[in-house]
Amino acid sequence: MSPWSVAGADLDAQMHIGLHVPGVWHAWDTGVQEAHTRLWLADDGATSWAGVGYDGRQMSTFAVAQYGPRRLWDEVARAHEEYVSAGRPGIEGHRLRIAPDGRGTHHEARRA
Template sequence: MELRGQRADVELVRGVLRPGQRPEVFETRVSPWSVAGHDLAAQFAIGLAVSDVRPSWDTETEEAAVRLWLATDDATSWAVVDHDGRQTETFRAQFGPRRLWDEVAAAWQRWDAQARPTVDRFGVTVTPDGSSFWLDSPG
C-alpha cells in the first residue's frame, strides 16, 4: 500500500477526462456520501477492497451541486457521481478498463452487509510473500 506522498500526482477534477473518451452513464442508488463521506470505517473498508484509487470532491462544477470523482492512480480508469442538490437520485459515469464505481459500490454493499464493522475489527497479516487483510468475528 502506498503512502499518500508516494502516489502518482493525478489531478482528478481536470486531469482525468481526456478527449475522445466516451464514458458509460448509469444510475445508482448508492450515495457518494456513503462511500466517501464522513464515515471513516466505510472509507477504510472500501480502501482495502478497491486498491490504487483516489477520491476527490468537486463543488465548483456547472453540471452538479456536488461531484465525487474517483480515479486510478495511473488515470486510466475513472468514475464520477453527481448530485444536483435537489433530487435524492444520483447518476454516475465511468470510463476505462476498471469499472470503479461498480467496484466501490460492491465494496460498500459488502461492508454494509457485514453490519458496518468499525476499523478496529480489521487486521492485517504480513508475510515475506505479501500481506492480507481480514475481519474478525463480532464478539
C-alpha cells in the same frame, strides 16, 4: 447509492473500501456546472475514473459516469455492500496480515 455513504464522514467505511479497492483515490468537486457536487474516483495508473454527480435537488438518484478498464464506481459499490453485510465493522474490527516477504497481504473484517 449516495456518494457520501462511501466518501463522507464514515471513516470506517472509507477504510474498508480503501482496503478492498486498492490504488484508487477520491476528491470532491462542488459548483460543477451540470452537477451541484461531484465525487471523483481515479486509479493511480491514470487509466480509469468515475464521477458521481449530485444535482442539489434530490438524494435518491445520482448520475454516474465511468471510463477505463476498471469500473471504479462498481468496485466501490461492491466493497460498500460487503462493508454493510459485515455489520459495518470499525477500524478495530479489521485485520491486515502482510506476508513475511512483503509481497502479499490478506485482509479480513469481523462482524461488529
